Amino acid sequence: MAHHMFTTDKTPLRTAVVGYGYWGPNLVRNVIERPDMEFAGLCEMDAERAAAFSAKVPGAPVYSDLAEVVANPEIDAVLVATPPRTHHAVVSQALRGGKHVLVEKPLAKTAAEARDLIEIAEANGRVLMPGHTFLYSPPVNKVKQLVDAGALGEIYFVTSSRLNLGKYQPDGVVCDLAPHDLSILLYLLEEPIVSVSASARSVFQDGVPEAAFLTATFASGAMANIQLSWLSPRKVREMVVVGSQQMVQYDDTANDEAVRVYDRGMDFKTPTNFGEHQLSYRSGDIIIPRIGAAEPLSLELEDFVNAVRTGSRPRSHAELGYEIVAAVEAAEESLRNGGIPVSIEPVRATA
Numbered sequence: 551m552a553h554h555m556f557t558t559d560k561t562p563l564r565t566a567v568v569g570y571g572y573w574g575p576n577l578v579r580n581v582i583e584r585p586d587m588e589f590a591g592l593c594e595m596d597a598e599r600a601a602a603f604s605a606k607v608p609g610a611p612v613y614s615d616l617a618e619v620v621a622n623p624e625i626d627a628v629l630v631a632t633p634p635r636t637h638h639a640v641v642s643q644a645l646r647g648g649k650h651v652l653v654e655k656p657l658a659k660t661a662a663e664a665r666d667l668i669e670i671a672e673a674n675g676r677v678l679m680p681g682h683t684f685l686y687s688p689p690v691n692k693v694k695q696l697v698d699a700g701a702l703g704e705i706y707f708v709t710s711s712r713l714n715l716g717k718y719q720p721d722g723v724v725c726d727l728a729p730h731d732l733s734i735l736l737y738l739l740e741e742p743i744v745s746v747s748a749s750a751r752s753v754f755q756d757g758v759p760e761a762a763f764l765t766a767t768f769a770s771g772a773m774a775n776i777q778l779s780w781l782s783p784r785k786v787r788e789m790v791v792v793g794s795q796q797m798v799q800y801d802d803t804a805n806d807e808a809v810r811v812y813d814r815g816m817d818f819k820t821p822t823n824f825g826e827h828q829l830s831y832r833s834g835d836i837i838i839p840r841i842g843a844a845e846p847l848s849l850e851l852e853d854f855v856n857a858v859r860t861g862s863r864p865r866s867h868a869e870l871g872y873e874i875v876a877a878v879e880a881a882e883e884s885l886r887n888g889g890i891p892v893s894i895e896p897v898r899a900t901a
């Protein structure tokens with residue numbers, strides 16, 4: 551790995567934000583609020599949006615061209631909130647200019663682009679972090695604790711639903727929403743996805759699905775079914791993890807009762823000699839753990855600052871970002887081929 555020039559002192563990280571559309575304002579607000587960051591300006595090529603920003607944050611520097619940001623030695627890091635198809639160009643330019651980069655999900659459009667960005671970051675000794683916000687969500691981390699403690703037993707399958715009447719995007723619903731489910735699943739299970747199959751319906755434009763149904767198979771045989779839609783009447787953000795010991799339901803819309811742990815299951819005993827199989831059901835308590843409140847985006851930025859300062863690997867790390875892009879790419883390939891399962895080459899150096 552290349553020589554890292556991490557800042558060792560506690561001076562705030564001078565941070566610019568690129569892109570001020572739907573998500574960028576959340577990044578700007580967080581950077582301004584954080585004591586460990588200093589807001590170093592916005593880069594937005596749309597003049598109207600830049601003006602809207604200036605009205606909100608008077609006096610802050612505004613750039614229309616990323617080259618000016620990259621050339622500015624007073625800027626240490628950039629947070630990228632531009633559309634996925636622009637990530638490779640924007641992020642590679644920033645990394646080559648010596649900036650640390652946090653880029654919104656997905657890391658890139660293709661696995662090849664994602665790998666290239668990882669190599670550019672290494673060659674330049676800079677942090678490259680994809681912004682998988684859900685890894686910093688308190689309910690997701692409660693489920694993670696339960697999985698890690700073995701409370702669920704062996705994970706058999708997961709169902710995940712992410713539906714609402716959402717914003718139509720040219721990259722399609724898979725590229726937009728699947729990274730969230732995939733990031734949570736890879737984080738919880740800590741094992742690679744070996745294949746993905748997908749089906750979808752594109753109502754308005756060919757190749758831009760509004761709804762998609764993905765099935766991901768993990769190395770252990772665990773399976774996940776993911777329903778995605780931005781043409782649905784109600785907001786649903788629900789995941790059910792079924793294990794041999796317990797089951798967990800995570801409902802991201804349920805505020806302080808987001809996680810329910812069910813002591814439920816089925817035991818199946820195969821007789822040693824001839825005789826009937828024995829099937830017994832368990833239907834025990836339902837526990838609702840208390841979960842603290844914290845803004846995931848703030849925890850994500852804290853992790854980014856630590857990575858820049860200490861060289862630590864962020865929880866939402868670039869290899870995870872790569873795996874997610876590879877799974878999205880496999881889903882898109884499956885869509886083009888009638889829903890056949892598409893295998894993913896194992897790449898994980900570390901489990």
Ligand SMILES: NC(=O)c1ccc[n+]([C@@H]2O[C@H](COP(=O)([O-])OP(=O)(O)OC[C@H]3O[C@@H](n4cnc5c(N)ncnc54)[C@H](O)[C@@H]3O)[C@@H](O)[C@H]2O)c1
Pocket residue numbers: 568569570571572573574593594595596599614616630631632633634636640654655656681682683726
């Ligand atoms: N973590 C989350 O929960 C979350 C939520 C929403 C969006 N996102 C991600 O945020 C990113 C942005 O999504 P969005 O919905 O805000 O998009 P958007 O289209 O609303 O906004 C993108 C903005 O970037 C600007 N832009 C594009 N290229 C630029 C360039 N080269 N230089 C400067 N400005 C440029 C555009 O003018 C636009 O204002 C996407 O990667 C998306 O997946 C993440």
